[in-house]
Amino acid sequence: MPSYSRDEVVKIQHTLARKGFDPGPVDGVWGRRTEAAVRAFQAASGLIADGIVGPRTRKVLFGDDSQPAPVDDPGFPWFQEARHLLGVREDTSARSNPQILDWASDIGIPYRSDDIAWCGLFVAHCVAATMAHEPLPTNPLGARNWLKFGAPCQPQVGAVLVFWRGSASGWKGHVGFYAAQTPGGDFYVLGGNQSDKVSIAKIARNRLLGARWPATAPELHSAPHVAADDGSIFSTDES
Template identity: 40%
Template sequence: MSKKEIKAIQKALKAKGFYSGAIDGLCGRLTNRAIIAFKKSIGYRARAYVGPLTKAALFDGRVDMVTAGRTKREKAIAALDEPKWLQVARSYLGLREYKGNRHNPKILEWWLKIRMPFTDDETPWCAGFVGGVLEECGIRSTRSAGARSYLWQNWGLRLSGPCVGAVVVFWRGSKTGSKGHVGFVVGRDQHGNLMVIGGNQGDAVTIRPFSTDRVLSYHWPEDDIPYSGGGFDSLPLVNSDGTLSTNEA
């Protein structure tokens, strides 16, 4: 968020009696505590994240109050049909593991962002990619290297079906096992498969088709409004050759 956005949030929190600090545009301890207290008061999950639902409640539906300070670029991004984390994920398409003893520094950066101790790009990193992208967007991930952690931790809002940008969890090897894969939904292909952008798909960030039979769950960041009502048939068509992803480790 921009400094102007944070100031607007601080003013609104102060007006509602949750914030007593300075209107300085800095998201410090007092501001975070006030956000958490406000969210608790309206029955939302207690964490210092201000998404569209919280903004709507905080500004009594006048969400334009908090977007007034955005730059032209930020407004243009917000106007796109895809959520911000999917846009960030797309920016990494083609990023690959390094061969030999070197390791891709971006993958190492993602491990750091999700608080994992790994110092290589050989450890399966699909959850590192998803978590790193979410954290870059100010959204707390599961902070786990496990793909199924989004299911096990009941992360975010559980969706009944896919929508563009949803986090999707797949089983790998065995549906009842512990191995899995995680990525972001981008659409569907002409063969009836789910099209997913993910890390460690063929040792790289790619968009690949996945069978819906492998899906364990769909999730959306809590306190953020899904961009569509969900459902496979509502997804945009993304062409593919129909060859399903098989290399995700």
Template identity: 45%
Template sequence: MQFSEDLVRTLQTRLSDLRFYTGLIDGKPGLLTQTAVIDFKVHHKLRARAYPGPITLKTMFSDSASRKPNNPVLSTEPAWMTEAVRLKGIREKAGPGSNPEILEWAEDLDLHYPDDDIPWCGLFVAHCMRVGAPNDERPQNILGARNWQPFGVQCEPVLGSILVFWRGSRSGWQGHVGFYAGEDDKAYHVLGGNQSNAVTVARISKSRLLSARWPASVPVSGKPVRQSANGSLSQNEA
């Protein structure tokens, strides 16, 4: 999407008004913006491409443009969780080199991050929170999973909450951080980065939980989600 920053910001604002875009109004034509353009075009029976051509723009800024219908399921999902779900499957590059998308998250956060071999679960959470809750102050060192323990406000583990876990030992320094996607009797189902070197959902024992957090700028809206206990427990998310 080759447009000026001002035009992209105008597109994001209009798509946000029409409920197709839930991200940050930052003038950057990222995947969340492109997905919103595609959703808008599909809803208005236009060719489903990310590029907003003249017909799309005319439709988008006309009085006949319709808003995205309310979805009672998606309406309970915070914007940062929508972004996290969208990124499922993103994987670090094996061997020399790095996945440029992961490096781009760091660049957007003004973080020196030269290689995706460096644990990036905290980077993934920071990127999603930048999209969904940009006004909340992030930890000074976002890469340290346990540094997310004081973030925002304490909450119960609910859909979209940030879950901080210990690794190795509860009293040690190692940790892991991701988003609550559900739970069974023994484990939380965590949507996180750097889980098997990718953005995946992993079952992590409830006994390893250190804290559940929610951005202070957004009212807590999530609810617990019961899921089947399929798959083994994750032992080491790095």
């Protein structure tokens, strides 16, 4: 993946530090200390202290209103965390990947093995690790429970997409983040537990149950991010 988003976060961290707001290590990782520093800067600047580096905050912080592309926007910290984790795999032996188990431990979710479907856990980690005040749905391990997360929105970069799995009327589901869509409207989903790893999978649009946006983040209503169809086969049973 491009490194621009990490560079953008480094730029924000450097600027906050120069202005006297401690973001923690200047490492390009959007964590809770960086979010807290943004909130402190916003409060001191007479801005809404939402921890999001949106257009107004960028203008005050940097002295300009230039905006990165949505897929690189550090104002979507949960999505940038998801991108950062691309390639993380479950352990297909009798053991489990300790990194995945740590995600559950950090949030306080009982979770004993990465043999248990972890698409909901991945989304929960990305949100909780970067947005300290964002409420998670009850039992975030259940993919369809994410239909109660935040607020409904149009599919757009960073949105949480919930899909049925097996049958639309059943209980099984899958959840991940909108990364892009094909010209025909099918989705490229950045999610966990896709072929046993964090990856981008193509999922048919007729499986979509709903799109949700974090309650504490400003919704941009961005235009669909259309990417060429890469010819890959559709993912049909993420587990």
